[in-house]
Amino acid sequence: MPTIAFDALDYRADQSFAAARYRFDGDERTGWRIDRDGVTALQLGPGFRLLRVRQCGVCSTDLARHHLPFPLPQVIGHEVVAIDAEGRRYVVEINASHHARGIANDCAFCRAGLPTHCPERTTLGIHDLPGGFGAWILAPIEGCLEVPANVPDSAAVLVEPLAAALHAVTTIAPRAGESIAVLGPRRLGMLVIAALHAYRSSHSPQDAFTIAAVARDPRLLALAKQFGANSTHPAGSLADGAFDVVIDTTGNPAGLESAVRMARREVHLKSTHGQPSVGLHHTTELVVDEIGIARFPDAAPAAGEAPWERLRTGPRPRIAWLANATPPPWLPAQVDVQRGTAVALAAHYGSATEGLPRADVVVADSAAGVDAAIRPQAGREVALVRPRGQVLVLAGARRDASLAASPLLAAVTTRHLELSSSRCGDFRAALQLLAADAELRRIGDRLVTHHFPAMALREAFATARSPDCIKAVVDQPEAGASA
Ligand SMILES: [Zn+2]
Ligand SMILES: [Zn+2]
Secondary structure, three states, X not given: OOEEEEEEEEEOOOOOEEEEEEEEEEEOOOEEEEEEOOEEEEEEOOOEEEEEEEEEEEOHHHHOHHHOOOOOOEOOOOEEEEEOOOOOXXXXXXXXXXXXXXXXXXXXXXXXXXXXXXXXXXXXOOEOOOOOOOOEEEEEHHHEEEOOOOOOHHHHOOHHXXXXXXXXXXXXXXXXXXXXXXXXXXXXXXXXHHHHHHHHHOOOXXXXXXXXXXXXXXXXXXXXXXXXXXXXXXXXXXXXXXXXEEEEOOOOHHHHHHHHHHEEEEEEEOOOOOOOEOOEOOHHHHXXXXXXXXXXXXXXXXXXXXXXXXXXXXXXXXXXXXXXXXOOOOOOOOOEEEEOOHHHHHHHHHOOOOOOOOEEEEEEOOHHHHHHHHOOOOOOOOOOEEEEEEEEEOOOOOOOHHHHHOHHHHHHHHHOOEEEEOOOOOHHHHHHHHHHOOOHHHHHHHHEEEEEEHHHHHHHHHHHOOOOOOEEEEEOOOOOOOO
């Protein structure tokens, strides 16, 4: 049984860092015991391998970690480049699902191809699993992807956010002639611009779209041009409906409100700041579950075009109906519609034996209904609607006042704006893109402005919050800890 002991800085609920002595005992096959200061903090089952951390990026999720609904203290950090005993380099898919651990399971989420939404996952550096600001990590074995030889550490350390950026681009699926704006391009948003640029380059010229960057800081706008933006705009200078799609990467609640105002077709949300926004409490949880919001159709959609058809995971599409009005008669008979409170319906779908134990679509007619679709029960991180599902807002004749009071729901119901969101992405796609694109491999040289040693996390966080920093990376000493 390999035993590793090392000192690392825990992040605590009061936003301070405190040194703790960690010890990992176990192996890939039988599981691991994690001790903190001599007390067992976590028991892990099989499917985790021990890797030594080389570098770990600081991202906005880390800076907002105290707002997130996962226990603290914890060693955080999730944008990792790590090495094995033979010196091979890896990036690590952070969601330690059954699938990523390579263990047998009867998990509906892992089986449905949604391992990043596995309800029994731990998450590297975010939820329970000690993260990359410590010298050693326990990484899910199938989630360790070897870094191609031509991809330098400086780019590899950005694979996690680059994958997330690529996922945002494929989710919005830019259309020919559209204008796509990135709001608040900084550590993540700059990667979204790079991903948009790479996506556009891989399509034919007649499918081209334009990329705009919107930011306060003129230095960020200059950098956005280097990453592929066609136009740049100072924040606050833009008219309502200035762009077809706006991707909000600001990481603050006011950003979403601006994005809603400026977007015609769709707003894509990437921010997980843990705070209320646009009249909703659960926008962060919405991003965590990659849920979308749109207007409930006024008339029967054409065959094959109803959102519940493409979201179905069981034998019949499941619609949880939270709205006051009765479902329209055209809602087809082959759809399973259940009416009730969000709590009762969550319990109902929770016992489903086929497909995911969730509704595919929730229909709501108030801000409270939308919030309840995302988190029906206080203190339980379980949605009524499935991951990557949709909440459809019914705009009946007697509209709830909360719809007008929420800038987002007002836009969804009056001008058919759609909201989408995404969290993690496909590491393989990001690695392939980097391996094939010499220009993109220089991404770290442009984006990473600061490096810090592992024991200077306090300074790293203070700097990462300052306007002079775009991306900070924390480096582990070469001869990590004693084995
Ligand atoms: Zn991150
Ligand atoms: Zn699972």
